[in-house]
Amino acid sequence: MATALKINGKQHQVDLPEDVPLLWVLRDEVGLTGTKFGCGVAACGACTVHIDGEAVRSCQVSLSDVWGDVTTIEGIGTPDALATIQQAWVDHQVAQCGYCQSGQIMQAAALLAENPAPTDADIDEAMQGNLCRCGTYPRIRAAIHDAASKLKEA
Amino acid sequence: MASVGKILRRTFLIGSAAIVGGVAFGGYYVTRPAANPLKPGEGEAALNPFVLIDQNGVTLFAPRAEMGQGVKTTWAALIAEELDVDLDQITVLHGPAAQAYYNTAMMGEGLPNKGYDISNFQHNLGQALGVIGKVVSLQVTGGSTSMKDGFERMREAGASARETLKQAAADRLGVDRDQLQTTSGHVIAPNGDKIAYTDLAEDVAKLEPIEAPLRDPSEWRYLGQTQPRLDMVGKVTGTAEFAIDVRLPGMKFASARMNPKLGGAMNGFDDSHVKSMPGVEKIVDLGNGVAVIATNTWLANQAVEAINVDWGDAPYPPETDAIFAKIAEAFEDKPNSTMRDDGNVSTLPEGASEISAEYTVPYLAHATMEPMTAAALYSGNKLEFWGGNQAPTFMQTKIASAANLDSDAVEVHTTYLGGGFGRRGEFDFGVIATKIAMAMPNTPVLTTWSREEDMRHDFYRPGAIARMRGAIKDGQAVLIDGQVASQSCTHQAVSRITGFAGGGPDKVLVEGIFNQPYAVPNYRISGHIADLDIPVGFWRSVGNSHNGFFHETFMDELAHAAGRDPLEFRLELMKGEHAPSAGCLEAVKEMSGWTGQTPDGVGRGVAFTYSFGTPVAQVIEVVDEDGSIRINKAWIACDMGLALDPDNVKAQMFGGMMYGLSAACFGEITFAEGEVEQFNFPDYDSVRMHTAPQVEVRVLETNRHMGGAGEPGTPPSMPALGNALFDLTGKRARSLPLINQFDLLI
Numbered sequence: 018m019a020t021a022l023k024i025n026g027k028q029h030q031v032d033l034p035e036d037v038p039l040l041w042v043l044r045d046e047v048g049l050t051g052t053k054f055g056c057g058v059a060a061c062g063a064c065t066v067h068i069d070g071e072a073v074r075s076c077q078v079s080l081s082d083v084w085g086d087v088t089t090i091e092g093i094g095t096p097d098a099l100a101t102i103q104q105a106w107v108d109h110q111v112a113q114c115g116y117c118q119s120g121q122i123m124q125a126a127a128l129l130a131e132n133p134a135p136t137d138a139d140i141d142e143a144m145q146g147n148l149c150r151c152g153t154y155p156r157i158r159a160a161i162h163d164a165a166s167k168l169k170e171a
Numbered sequence: 172m173a174s175v176g177k178i179l180r181r182t183f184l185i186g187s188a189a190i191v192g193g194v195a196f197g198g199y200y201v202t203r204p205a206a207n208p209l210k211p212g213e214g215e216a217a218l219n220p221f222v223l224i225d226q227n228g229v230t231l232f233a234p235r236a237e238m239g240q241g242v243k244t245t246w247a248a249l250i251a252e253e254l255d256v257d258l259d260q261i262t263v264l265h266g267p268a269a270q271a272y273y274n275t276a277m278m279g280e281g282l283p284n285k286g287y288d289i290s291n292f293q294h295n296l297g298q299a300l301g302v303i304g305k306v307v308s309l310q311v312t313g314g315s316t317s318m319k320d321g322f323e324r325m326r327e328a329g330a331s332a333r334e335t336l337k338q339a340a341a342d343r344l345g346v347d348r349d350q351l352q353t354t355s356g357h358v359i360a361p362n363g364d365k366i367a368y369t370d371l372a373e374d375v376a377k378l379e380p381i382e383a384p385l386r387d388p389s390e391w392r393y394l395g396q397t398q399p400r401l402d403m404v405g406k407v408t409g410t411a412e413f414a415i416d417v418r419l420p421g422m423k424f425a426s427a428r429m430n431p432k433l434g435g436a437m438n439g440f441d442d443s444h445v446k447s448m449p450g451v452e453k454i455v456d457l458g459n460g461v462a463v464i465a466t467n468t469w470l471a472n473q474a475v476e477a478i479n480v481d482w483g484d485a486p487y488p489p490e491t492d493a494i495f496a497k498i499a500e501a502f503e504d505k506p507n508s509t510m511r512d513d514g515n516v517s518t519l520p521e522g523a524s525e526i527s528a529e530y531t532v533p534y535l536a537h538a539t540m541e542p543m544t545a546a547a548l549y550s551g552n553k554l555e556f557w558g559g560n561q562a563p564t565f566m567q568t569k570i571a572s573a574a575n576l577d578s579d580a581v582e583v584h585t586t587y588l589g590g591g592f593g594r595r596g597e598f599d600f601g602v603i604a605t606k607i608a609m610a611m612p613n614t615p616v617l618t619t620w621s622r623e624e625d626m627r628h629d630f631y632r633p634g635a636i637a638r639m640r641g642a643i644k645d646g647q648a649v650l651i652d653g654q655v656a657s658q659s660c661t662h663q664a665v666s667r668i669t670g671f672a673g674g675g676p677d678k679v680l681v682e683g684i685f686n687q688p689y690a691v692p693n694y695r696i697s698g699h700i701a702d703l704d705i706p707v708g709f710w711r712s713v714g715n716s717h718n719g720f721f722h723e724t725f726m727d728e729l730a731h732a733a734g735r736d737p738l739e740f741r742l743e744l745m746k747g748e749h750a751p752s753a754g755c756l757e758a759v760k761e762m763s764g765w766t767g768q769t770p771d772g773v774g775r776g777v778a779f780t781y782s783f784g785t786p787v788a789q790v791i792e793v794v795d796e797d798g799s800i801r802i803n804k805a806w807i808a809c810d811m812g813l814a815l816d817p818d819n820v821k822a823q824m825f826g827g828m829m830y831g832l833s834a835a836c837f838g839e840i841t842f843a844e845g846e847v848e849q850f851n852f853p854d855y856d857s858v859r860m861h862t863a864p865q866v867e868v869r870v871l872e873t874n875r876h877m878g879g880a881g882e883p884g885t886p887p888s889m890p891a892l893g894n895a896l897f898d899l900t901g902k903r904a905r906s907l908p909l910i911n912q913f914d915l916l917i
């Protein structure tokens with residue numbers, strides 16, 4: 018039986034077993050490949066998306082358990098129309114291999130939505146589930162602070 | 172100094188067959204131009220293998236793997252600098268696997284010199300050896316070589332393309348070429364009229380390329396300046412395509428399981444209950460493993476995990492302790508190399524006191540964020556392949572052989588790499604993806620490894636042991652006698668690439684310990700190869716990754732035994748030996764406000780490693796917070812000789828350091844019953860946002876030759892942290908990872 022999902026504002030009917038994780042629904046069924054697979058056990062954060070604005074690990078949410086509207090990295094901005102937080106990532110030249118950055122940005126976006134002026138300690142707390150093997154953490158931190166101040170001005 | 176003949180008779184890096192064979196070929200093969208892999212269509216001009224122009228625009232080719240090091244941007248900047256195009260107005264592609272894209276710098280690294288002390292003659296010899304890279308189609312991204320490799324050739328490619336475009340414009344306008352100027356993708360006529368390069372595509376395709384001299388660095392507008400990375404927007408919007416993101420019409424998704432007893436056989440499997448699992452389309456017998464092709468990666472993985480497999484035993488001792496006992500046995504054999512043997516280490520200088528220590532480091536996984544992944548489409552007489560790979564020509568050969576095809580029938584598309592660190596220079600994941608796709612001809616199949624499969628089937632950084640003996644006299648080191656034992660990744664890699672056993676002195680096993688710029692009068696370093704069949708490979712900074720720890724921890728022990736400040740102790744030995752190296756130490760001293768004293772609850776350590784032509788010094792500060800130790804700050808100074816993109820160099824330096832700190836704190840691959848005991852990130856953690864230090868990087872440019880950036884940040888991080896912990900706790904870390912001995916913040 019098909020399951021209805023709202024992803025980035027668009028309705029989708031998905032015909033997959035109900036225990037398939039949202040991550041693999043997005044990537045292999047819907048074709049939204051911006052959300053990445055890193056570990057499958059909620060230990061790296063590469064698959065972070067928003068459900069009703071909350072940052073969740075999409076590898077841990079079964080299709081039948083998706084409780085609200087899903088937003089992925091493709092839903093917050095595009096190459097021609099970057100979100101403020103994405104622009105901050107560009108301004109600080111954060112990404113190296115870039116594979117984890119979709120998850121980093123989605124996690125940081127949820128942090129800023131909840132806490133418009135995070136301290137370093139707040140960033141440590143919110144971002145510690147997101148692994149980056151290239152070690153881009155100093156620039157992620159700088160980009161979050163920068164995005165916070167730009168969002169405040171806006 | 173060894174004669175050229177002697178050097179060539181020895182065997183380095185990839186063995187005597189390639190070296191001697193290459194030189195013998197020399198005259199003919201090396202000077203013959205490699206075929207241009209770009210096949211221009213109607214109205215297109217491929218001015219050389221790196222520049223393609225058509226009516227729609229200018230495309231530059233950067234045939235090096237973009238794995239986060241920014242190579243795509245800086246490589247394109249080298250061409251654009253001479254071609255006079257704007258980086259934001261052009262397209263940059265990786266291009267096909269091709270001989271024309273060989274790496275000239277990598278072979279030179281195999282020469283038996285220390286690096287920092289080489290003469291211009293030896294430098295040129297290294298460049299001459301680079302032509303062998305062409306003979307063996309060494310299209311490899313690794314060894315921190317891309318900028319050394321591309322620096323001359325890419326500017327020449329740009330200059331030649333520019334002058335040839337000017338010639339086409341000169342012919343059209345009926346003027347001399349030297350009356351024309353170029354700017355922003357246009358030729359400028361004497362009267363100020365502009366002709367776009369794209370309008371000249373058809374004409375220029377008919378001309379022979381013109382050679383042109385290179386511009387003086389004072390005229391550069393891109394090189395030496397930080398450029399916005401061309402891959403950045405794609406990587407922050409989820410639109411950059413990694414291998415795992417390749418999507419083709421009708422694509423199926425696969426998951427594979429290979430023997431966790433690495434190299435062991437598969438005795439049989441029972442898949443009777445798996446065929447009816449949801450989404451399953453095909454079960455594939457890989458001979459030494461199994462795979463499932465399904466409609467969804469997760470369904471494929473669920474199914475492949477459900478297959479009952481009878482695995483044969485591994486060809487190495489099944490437990491970690493027995494493996495390390497085997498490594499230690501190598502000390503009893505004659506050394507494989509003695510790359511440094513200065514003075515006399517057999518006799519203790521009169522009045523000197525002797526110190527000795529043994530150090531051990533574990534096997535390590537690469538743990539790239541994107542697990543091994545590749546897509547393949549097999550259609551009987553042709554194979555198309557998509558993967559993130561550091562060695563496309565070798566990958567092409569290997570997957571062609573797996574598919575029983577000629578290399579010409581195999582097209583390799585290189586995507587972005589979700590981390591490389593050396594892991595994606597291997598072919599195993601490509602061969603597996605190919606075999607799986609062959610089970611479903613005419614259907615594209617994407618094979619994604621689970622994290623567990625990835626972590627447990629790596630080509631690991633080998634575990635290593637060092638036995639160090641030294642002596643101090645009057646506050647100075649007067650003797651260092653070190654022995655290192657580990658498996659040889661070089662010999663294994665040669666055997667995997669060529670099918671022949673690798674041999675000869677393995678410089679890589681002792682790099683980072685035999686070639687450090689310290690003027691110690693009695694100094695000997697020998698390497699011992701442990702005979703083990705655990706798969707090992709090149710891990711960011713390779714031999715330097717263990718030897719940096721060995722050498723610099725021992726240096727710290729010597730300094731403390733001598734009652735000296737460990738930074739001043741090093742500086743004194745380095746000043747007369749290599750000024751740029753000493754300059755790095757002086758820089759971190761100043762940046763960190765190093766006094767040799769730290770308050771209670773704070774510890775600082777210093778370390779230095781010269782690797783890949785780049786000296787790097789690091790100071791790391793740790794703090795005790797209620798019994799939990801946090802890495803608080805780090806200062807890095809490197810001397811690049813010439814930094815083509817300073818901000819990118821900084822990113823590589825702190826990134827390299829973080830990679831090293833992750834290993835130093837948490838990294839350990841162990842074995843039980845022949846299987847790797849670590850499965851996923853909870854068993855093999857990294858530094859994270861809250862455990863990574865604040866960092867400051869200074870990029871110096873006094874060295875005579877350009878150095879590499881991607882790897883040299885890694886080696887000194889581990890000893891610098893260990894030395895900081897000693898300063899804080901008085902406990903000396905002689906083995907890694909540190910989490911086994913210290914209460915680190917996790």
